[in-house]
Amino acid sequence: EIAELKKISATEIGDIVDTSNFSTFIPPNLPVGEVISIFEKSDSSDRVVKIKLFSDLSTVNQLFVLLDEVEN
Numbered sequence: 001e002i003a004e005l006k007k008i009s010a011t012e013i014g015d016i017v018d019t020s021n022f023s024t025f026i027p028p029n030l031p032v033g034e035v036i037s038i039f040e041k042s043d044s045s046d047r048v049v050k051i052k053l054f055s056d057l058s059t060v061n062q063l064f065v066l067l068d069e070v071e072n
Helices: none
Strands: 002-006 016-018 031-040 046-053
Antiparallel strands (some): 031 046
């Protein structure tokens, strides 16, 4: 769930959520899940977006991300 997404964002049901480039530990642009519902808050300029994760991460203790980088 993403709780403080601005209503002016162009988010729609079915959109794919990717990792951002804000982390030094997790590479950007890895698909995380899909938007399944959007709730418009009437008392706020925010919306709540629910996401169905592509993987069950509740039992993950360690995660390794391997990137296949091709040199040009």
